[in-house]
Amino acid sequence: MTTPSEPGDGLLDPGLSAIMSERRQLINLSYRLLGSLAEAEDVVQETYARWYAMSRKQQEAIESPGAWLTRVAGRICLDLLGSARARRESYVGEWIPEPLPDHTEWINGQSAGTDDPADRITLDESINMAFLVVLESMTPAERVAFILHDVFRYSFAEVAEIVGRTPVACRQLAFSARRRIHASQTPSAPAARHAGLVRDFKQAWEAKDISALVGLLDPDATMIADGGGLVSAALHPVEGGEQVARYILALADRAPNLTLLERTVNGQPGLVAQHNGVTMTVAAFDVAGSRIMHVWAVRNPDKLWSWRASAPARSSSGS
Template identity: 35%
Template sequence: MIEEFEAERPRMFGLAYRMLGSAAEAEDVVQDAYLRWSGAEREHIGSPGAWLAKVVTNLCLNRLTAACATRERYVGFWLPEPAPTGALGPMETAEQRDAVSIAFMLLLERLTPAERAVFVLREAFSYGYREIAEVLDLSEANCRQLYGRARRGVGERPRFDAPGEQRRRIVERFLAAATSGDLAGLERLLADDVVVWADGGGKVRAALRPITGRDKVVRYLAGIAGRYGQAEFAHADVNGQDAVLFRYGGEVIAIFVIEVSAETVVGLRVVLNPEKLSHLKEVAGS
């Protein structure tokens, strides 16, 4: 039976992560699901995948209810915890990658827990309404209504204008400029109205509001780099996006998730909260 669970583990992690926006919490949920799986009577489990999807979804719903109160008290700007792209399931298409981007995960925060569950099961895992109804113990009609509200709540999905290879090239230039301390080179890569959102969670110093405009963003990036001596920068692939890891003394200090349009960087999501970085030690160079 362990083999059956392990076969479902990647899908369960992907489901929990999309529900919670936290890799650490998703791992906890999968572990809780395993404990329930270990203690379950096998004759009551028809399809392991369906049984685990129901358990994981309901565990996530319980956590989301508590998370709403926690995030109201969060210090500064809250960003989803970045996750290695390879841990999130198939990413063969631009649509699949966009659907786990940090920007899109933020859109999911607009939804109620039930709306988010229906949306994720429908959009990311192609569940039919009958299957969703069985997972959530709701009627099919109710699930259709929840999905409709979720689609309206999410609105227009964020799309990257630059193709994947072009985005990678811009990120490589950003990485080279950061590594060499070339502030003029960084400035040339930024759009006039580039925006930075930083998440320190009250654990480390971070801007509490978005920073807008090329000049302000360059000064902000220079300030982060200036806090440390010999720092390392490395390419990483998280949430279907190219990113830059910032390391100091062997520890991941920050990750810059870069949004590109045409030939410029239009947005930077900077995660500095150390509680959201501990699992990213092995993603550099992916």
């Protein structure tokens, strides 16, 4: 997005570079708040539209443009989170955050590439699927307060300006959110072990070896599939290691020509299922100890637009 400084002056806004340098930070923030790269990009576009709707004099009166952009983006996200709750109540089946791609194979638990997903999102533990799923259980205000303070290190006074509550109230919101995170956490497995388990899962799936699959899954494992009503997917979580294994093999029987690829999904080893080179499913995994505890399989094509080499125009039905 490039916007001239003033009509007829022939020069770009001298502050454009500084303003646009905030884009990466705004995308990082908005994705964590919304769980959707598509919506995050829309938020950033709207944020910049509001900036450039102001006169040059109004812009120059803003002491910290970066802080202004963050406040606006945070408020837009807060409003969207409120409306998203209503939308997701009518969503067909289970809703999973939009997975982020890293189009490089992973080796021994490490990404073989250096570019982060979509060249926009900085990877850390606050971006893995297990973390994002817990964020979905929070109220909009909890989520915004927690992400801004604990992840992006904004003061509670700054958070209060965005959330519209007192700094003390925002501190309590972040504390409540932090408690949810801690209650859901399991000891993380070393990266190499995580990668090895996912690779073994892939091989067992390809071999249709139910015994091997059951052995890799925790007895209490769960699998959640998100088709958004656009493609077939389990409408409710599949619970129990053996039940998950049988569901996986049933999928293999229904789609015998799928190709499974090892890919980084939200910063961790995952799997991508393709048919004739088109991504049909992206799976993320949560590992506890030496077993797979959770599998999240995104099949909704509206959430896979960034995984496709020539992504079609996305619709909003997968929000």
